Amino acid sequence: MSKPRIFVPNRVNEEVIHYLQQYGDVDYRDQEEKMAEEEFLVGLRNASALLCYSRQKINASILEQAPLLKVVSNIAVGYDNLDLGEMTKRGVLATNTPGILTETTADLTFSILMAAARRVAEADYYVKSGQWKEWFPSLMLGKDVFGATIGIIGMGRIGEAVARRAKGFDMNILYYNRSRKTDAEAKLGATFVSLEELLQRSDYVVVLTPLTAETQKFIGVKELALMKKDxxxxxxxxxxxxxxxxxxxALQEKRIAGAALDVYEKEPVDPENPLLKMANVVTLPHIGSATRETRAKMAMKAARNAIAALQGEIPENLLNKEVL
Structure with missing residues (x-):
């Protein structure tokens, strides 16, 4: 009996490939760059399982050309790249890798908050570009983090992890979520408030909500207008x-003081995007989970999800339970 074909179109750790090879015929491409769509479709045509990063869109037109596909295993916690409705209709399981990247992403989130508050990137450029000629009292004045108020929009795993870091800085923690998290309130001293109150009171507004139809452009003109000017x-x-x-x-008109961004509406971000020209905006290239240890664990979790599906088991991180 022939083994199922497992398509891995981008680089993952060797341990992951060795694991997959125990269960299937692995079509692996050791490349960082995203595969051209035509080549991707050729690889997917005979695949029973796909391991992919969240930049790979899986929709009806893709699924039509993958008649043998049983599972798409996202190497990510986010899954807005997957058309779950279409996948469920076709009996294709969808999985993700929650939990593993929680602490790593929280580290990154809190680090860019601090970088924006204390103007770290701006000050680094100031020194390296030779502009630092003398010290004076108002040089690179920033904004306190310790004891300030943080407002977390989306108190999921990562939101709670950010709140734990904020607690260490004796911050006043506000949060807005679809439902109250009484455990987080008890453990972290967090206060559940309306979105409006969070925006009005917070020194730092941290967006950690997943992307859904309801959260598309969740923070817009109205919400930005409610925020403090600093x-x-x-x-x-x-x-x-x-x-x-x-x-x-809002930034151009100085209605808020700054921003720290790891993500953008269009990625990679357009080099002409005005955000890249603003000294008061910290800009990163979507690296929330980017540590060697975490990415290796995410890929292995995705591999285990895929093999569970191929063996007729229910994957631990199944997203579309309706498919069962």
Whole structure:
């Protein structure tokens, strides 16, 4: 009996490939860059399982050309790249890798919050570009983090992890979520408030909500207008949760003090995007989970999800349970 074909179109750790080879015929491409669509479709045509990163869109037109596909295993916690409705209709299981990247992404989120508050990137450039000629009292004045108020939009795993870091800085923790998290309130001293109150009171507004139809451009003109003039917006979720045009205008008009961004509406970000010209905006290339250890664990979790599906088991991280 022939083994199922497992398609892995981008680089993962060797241990992951060795694991997959125990269960299937692995079509592996050891490349960092995203595969051209035509080549991707050729590889997918005879595949029973696909391991992919969240930049790979899986929709009806793709699924039509993958008649043998049984499972798509996302190497990511986010899954807005997957058309779950279409996959369920065709009996294709969808999985992700939650939990593994929680602490790593929280580290990155809190680090860009601090970088924006203390103007780290701006000060680094100031020194390296030779502009530092003398010290004076108002040089690179920033904004306190310790004891400030943080507002977390989306109190999931990563939101709670960011709140734990904020607690270490004796911050006043506000949060807004679809439902109250009484455990987080008890453990972290977090306070559940309305979105409006969070925006009005927070020194740092941190967006950590997944991207859904409801959260598309969740932070827009109205929401930005409610923020303090000296507040900083931090987005480490998905770029489309924030109305980027509205954010640019708010920054240009000094209606908020700054932003720290790991994600954008369009990725890679356009080199002409005004956000890249603003000294008060920290810009990263979507690296929330980018540590060697975490990415290796994510890929292995994705591999285990895929093999469970191929063996007729229910994967631990099944997203579309309706498919069963």
């Amino acid at each position: 507040a900083i917006l931090v987005n480490a979720s998905r770029g489309a949760t924030v109305d980027e045009t509205a954010l640019i205008h």
